[in-house]
Amino acid sequence: MKVYLDAHMHSSYSRATSKEMNIESLSRNASLKGLNLLGSSDFTHPTWFRTLKEKLKEVDNTGIYQNKDGFSFILSTEISSIYSQGNKGRRVHNIILAPNLDVVGQINSELSKHGRLDYD
Numbered sequence: 001m002k003v004y005l006d007a008h009m010h011s012s013y014s015r016a017t018s019k020e021m022n023i024e025s026l027s028r029n030a031s032l033k034g035l036n037l038l039g040s041s042d043f044t045h046p047t048w049f050r051t052l053k054e055k056l057k058e059v060d061n062t063g064i065y066q067n068k069d070g071f072s073f074i075l076s077t078e079i080s081s082i083y084s085q086g087n088k089g090r091r092v093h094n095i096i097l098a099p100n101l102d103v104v105g106q107i108n109s110e111l112s113k114h115g116r117l118d119y120d
Contacts, residue, residue, distance in 0.1 A: 006030065007039040007076055008095055011048045014041070023055045027071035039076030039097070040065070043104045044117045053101055063099045075104055079111070 012021040021041075030038050040056070042048045056065035056073055065073045075098040082091050098104045108117060 003037050004035045005037040005039075005074075006035055007074070007097070008078065009039055009041040009076075010078075011042040011045065011051075013045040013048045023051065023067050023073075024069075027067055027069060027073075031071065037064075037072045037074065039095075040073045041076060041078075043075055043077040043098065044079070044108055044111060046108075046118050049104065049108060052104075058100065061100075075099075075101065077107075 009026060010017045010021060012019045014021070026038055026041075030036075040052055043052060052065075052075070055067055058065050059072075063074060065075065067073070077096050077098075079094045079096055080091060081094070082089065084090065096107065098107060111117060
């Protein structure tokens with residue numbers, strides 16, 4: 001099976017992103033574009049994390065999750081690190097993939113010790 005993946009999307013909780021960026025519209029539009037797998041995006045946001053737990057079900061302990069329509073997702077988020085170096089502001093963006101929702105909870109717990117996760 002060929003995989004057509006966009007691993008880096010944003011949810012409706014990301015800044016400057018459409019409020020239509022929900023599980024249903026993401027999967028519908030990805031299908032129209034020929035994709036068969038999406039990154040869940042923004043799993044660090046508490047409300048989006050709850051949505052992922054409600055709307056996605058894991059397929060046989062594979063790390064692949066599906067919505068009610070059978071579209072597949074992997075768990076992903078973007079971590080933005082902002083710091084100064086040599087009197088210049090620096091920004092590094094890392095894409096994080098998680099194997100399951102339990103690990104996402106652990107990641108979120110650790111990150112919440114260092115800053116706010118509810119950035120809306």
